[in-house]
Structures are given as structure tokens and as C-alpha cells.
Amino acid sequence: MTGTTGWNARDIPDRSGRTAVVTGANSGIGYVTARELARAGAQVVLACRSAERGSAAVDRIRDEVPGAAVEFAALDLGDLASVRGFAEGWTGRPLDLLVNNAGVMALPYSRTADGFETQFGVNHLGHFALTGLLLPSLLEAPAPRVVAVSSALHALANIDIADLNSERRYRRWTAYARAKTANLLFVHELSRRAAASGPLAVAAHPGYAATPLHARGARMEGRAALERVFETGNRLLAQPAEDGALPTLYAATARHVRPDDFYGPRLLMWRGAPSRSWRASWTVNDAAGERLWAASEQLTGVVYEGLKD
Numbered sequence: 076m077t078g079t080t081g082w083n084a085r086d087i088p089d090r091s092g093r094t095a096v097v098t099g100a101n102s103g104i105g106y107v108t109a110r111e112l113a114r115a116g117a118q119v120v121l122a123c124r125s126a127e128r129g130s131a132a133v134d135r136i137r138d139e140v141p142g143a144a145v146e147f148a149a150l151d152l153g154d155l156a157s158v159r160g161f162a163e164g165w166t167g168r169p170l171d172l173l174v175n176n177a178g179v180m181a182l183p184y185s186r187t188a189d190g191f192e193t194q195f196g197v198n199h200l201g202h203f204a205l206t207g208l209l210l211p212s213l214l215e216a217p218a219p220r221v222v223a224v225s226s227a228l229h230a231l232a233n234i235d236i237a238d239l240n241s242e243r244r245y246r247r248w249t250a251y252a253r254a255k256t257a258n259l260l261f262v263h264e265l266s267r268r269a270a271a272s273g274p275l276a277v278a279a280h281p282g283y284a285a286t287p288l289h290a291r292g293a294r295m296e297g298r299a300a301l302e303r304v305f306e307t308g309n310r311l312l313a314q315p316a317e318d319g320a321l322p323t324l325y326a327a328t329a330r331h332v333r334p335d336d337f338y339g340p341r342l343l344m345w346r347g348a349p350s351r352s353w354r355a356s357w358t359v360n361d362a363a364g365e366r367l368w369a370a371s372e373q374l375t376g377v378v379y380e381g382l383k384d
Contacts, residue, residue: 081341081348083321084111087328091116093216094170095327096209098150098202099177101128104224104281107320108174110136112327113143117172122150122161124177152177152201153187155375162208169215172327173274175202175258176224181247191374192240194247198254200375203261207377210273214381219274222326223262226280227339229255233357236366239374255280256358257367259337264364266335268382275334279326280352281319282340314340318347325349335359 090112100109100121113119113136121136123129129147136145148164151157178198187196206213206221213219231252241250258278265276322338326349332338339352357363372378 081350082325082329083348084114084324087111087115087324088330089116090328093172094118094120094168095172095174096120096122096148096165096170097174097176098122098152098205099124101125101132103316104320104323105174105176106132106135107316108176108323108327109145110140110143111320111324112172113145114140115328118144119146121145121147122177123147124149124151124153150177150205151188152197152205153189153193155189155201155204158201158204159208162205165209165212168212170209170212170219171216172220172222173206173209173213174222174224174323174327175206176222176323177202178224178254181251183247184241184245190240192242192245192250194250194254195239195241195257198251199257199261200371202258203371204375204377206265207375207379210379210381213274214272220327220332221262221265221274221276222323223258223276223278224280224323225258225262225278225337226251226255227282227352228252229259229280229358230355232256233355234260234363234367236363236370239367239370256355259354259358260360260364260367261371262337263335263359263361264368267361267364268368268379270334271382273382275332277326277332277335278337279322279349280337280339281316281322282314282347283319314347322349322352 095117097109099105101123109119133147150161185193232249234253262276262278326338337352337354338349341347341350
């Protein structure tokens with residue numbers, strides 16, 4: 076990893092004998108997260124939408140980390156049938172760590188295969204369903220963790236429980252912020268429900284990290300000038316994905332992590348070694364967490380079994 080002062084990937088405890096799933100692990104911070112978990116000895120499944128990119132990422136990790144125990148599995152978080160298929164394929168194996176990393180950012184308005192606004196559907200509902208369906212496997216592990224990758228940009232907007240799918244009005248950055256707020260409310264409510272008998276649920280954000288995520292919306296619309304702006308920002312202002320992944324890796328492996336913690340870069344939530352991060356007050360609102368949970372169960376049809384809240 077690069078020269079970040081403080082905690083870094085060399086501090087990851089030995090993960091031998093543990094199994095991890097990282098969604099969206101074919102590029103960016105998801106790829107770095109999967110690679111470093113494998114370097115620490117974990118068996119890592121790269122859960123990705125594209126078989127071509129996911130398989131290529133597996134090959135790259137094996138080149139960078141000889142002997143790495145990594146594999147690709149197909150997962151499209153914008154299609155609940157795919158989410159259920161992934162979970163059914165996992166049945167019978169304990170799962171030590173689930174990193175809900177995959178996401179989309181500031182896309183033009185679109186809908187998932189199930190009719191949800193894409194940012195809310197992929198960033199929140201897909202991961203909500205995945206976690207619930209994998210919960211029995213998580214509960215079979217001795218010390219399971221769930222890590223949700225949110226964003227500092229959650230501070231731009233609270234969820235609108237009456238318009239979760241942005242049907243009244245769609246603003247792409249507001250929709251993104253609401254989806255990232257939903258990630259934090261999910262962790263908050265899961266932590267409450269899992270306090271007695273469930274996985275340790277925590278969140279992280281990468282600060283401003285150089286990943287392909289920022290320019291994707293502009294590329295989809297053919298806005299070449301805006302795409303170049305994002306790419307220039309990545310080169311000049313962002314920290315490398317190697318460093319952007321550190322808060323996720325800390326949340327996933329560090330010994331002193333507490334339920335509902337939120338980790339990000341130390342320096343202005345922008346860059347630097349991981350530390351506990353500021354979060355908007357609405358992301359720790361019990362009533363909002365309960366309402367979002369109930370709505371998510373209704374929309375996905377996934378009910379969490381086995382938790383004693």
C-alpha cells in the first residue's frame with residue numbers, strides 16, 4: 076500500500092481459515108479490499124456483475140498475491156433474482172465477512188430489473204437483500220462482520236421515506252446521497268437488531284479516492300467534457316484506491332471496531348489513515364432506521380431470520 080501514516084494493510088490480522096465476500100470487487104476499492112484480504116490469508120469471493128471483469132480481477136489478484144484463495148461469483152445487485160441465486164449458491168458454508176462495497180454514483184435516471192430507482196436499488200436494496208439472505212451463513216461463523224461502504228456525501232441528503240424511489244423528482248446527486256444515507260441507517264438498525272445474537276455491523280467510506288465510479292454517469296450520457304473533469308480530479312485531488320480501501324479494511328478486520336462505527340480517512344474525511352468518521356445525525360435516528368428497514372423488507376421480500384433484538 077502507499078505511504079499513508081498510521082494504520083495500513085500490513086496491520087491486517089491473519090485471516091487464515093476465514094471466508095469473505097466482497098461485492099463489486101473487480102475494480103477500485105473493492106478490488107484492493109479483496110486483494111488485501113486474500114493477502115492476509117482469507118478465502119475471498121469476488122461477487123461482480125460482469126463475468127469478464129470479475130474473472131480478470133481474480134487473475135490479477137493471483138498474479139499479485141501468489142497462492143491467493145480467490146474466486147469469482149456472479150452477482151447483479153440490480154436484479155433480486157440474481158441476489159437470490161447468489162445466496163442459494165452459498166448455502167451450507169459459514170461466512171465470516173460480507174463487504175457490501177458495490178455501488179453506482181450519480182447516474183441518469185433509470186430503474187433496476189425490479190423497478191427500483193437504480194441508485195437506491197443497487198446501493199441499498201440489493202445489499203439489504205443480500206445480507207438478509209446470507210444471514211444464516213453469517214450466523215454460522217464464530218465472529219461474523221458486515222461492512223457497508225457508504226460515502227461522506229451522505230451528508231448532502233436524508234432519505235425521503237415517502238419517495239424512496241425518487242418518483243416525484245429525480246436529482247442524481249441527491250439520490251446518491253440518499254442511498255448512502257440508507258447504507259448508514261441500515262448499519263445502525265442492523266446493529267440494534269443484532270446486538271444480542273448477530274454479526275458486527277459497521278460502515279466505512281473511502282474519502283475522495285481515484286476510482287472509475289465518478290465518471291461513469293458522464294460516460295453513460297456521452298458527456299466527454301464532464302468525464303474528463305472527473306478524470307482530472309482523480310489525478311490531481313484524489314488519494315489512490317490503495318488508500319481509499321483502508322477504512323473498509325480497517326472496519327472489516329481491526330480488533331477494536333464497535334457496532335455501528337463509521338470509518339473514513341482521518342484528514343478532513345478526504346484522505347489519510349482510517350479513523351472514526353463524522354456522520355450526519357439523521358443516520359443514527361432509531362425511528363428512521365426502523366421505517367427504512369420495514370420498507371426494505373416490503374420492497375425486497377427479504378425478512379431477516381435468526382436475529383434476537
